[in-house]
Amino acid sequence: MKCVLLIVFVSIALCMAAPADNVQIVKLESQVLPDGYSYAYETSDGSKQEQQATLKKLGPEEEALQVTGSYSYVGDDGQTYTVTYTANENGFQPQGEHIPHV
Structure with a gap:
C-alpha cells in the first residue's frame, strides 16, 4: 500500500512540476486512509484528474487495490x-470516446 501511495503522490508532483505556460493549480484535494486513498486536482488549462482506491480482499491472506478514476x-x-x-x-481498463474498442 505504501508503494502505491508513493506512486500516486509522485505522479501528482510530476504533473504539478511539469513546465507549462503559466498553468496554475486551481483545485487540489487528497485523503489517505488505512484502507485506501482519494485525490483530485484541476489546473487552469482545463486538465483534471481524480482517483479513488479501496483495499479489496481477494482471499484469506491476499489483498489488492481497486482503483477507479x-x-x-x-x-x-x-x-x-x-x-x-x-x-x-x-489490469488497467481505460474507456474513452477517442480510445479504439477492441
Whole structure:
C-alpha cells in the first residue's frame, strides 16, 4: 500500500512540476486512509484528474487495490478528451470516446 501511495503522490508532483505556460493549480484535494486513498486536482488549462482506491480482499491472506478514476485534458485541436478507468486484479481498463474498442 505504501508503494502505491508513493506512486500516486509522485505522479501528482510530476504533473504539478511539469513546465507549462503559466498553468496554475486551481483545485487540489487528497485523503489517505488505512484502507485506501482519494485525490483530485484541476489546473487552469482545463486538465483534471481524480482517483479513488479501496483495499479489496481477494482471499484469506491476499489483498489488492481497486482503483477507479478519470482524467481529462484539452488536446492540441481544442477538444477536451476524457478517460475513465478501473485498475484492479484484472489490469488497467481505460474507456474513452477517442480510445479504439477492441
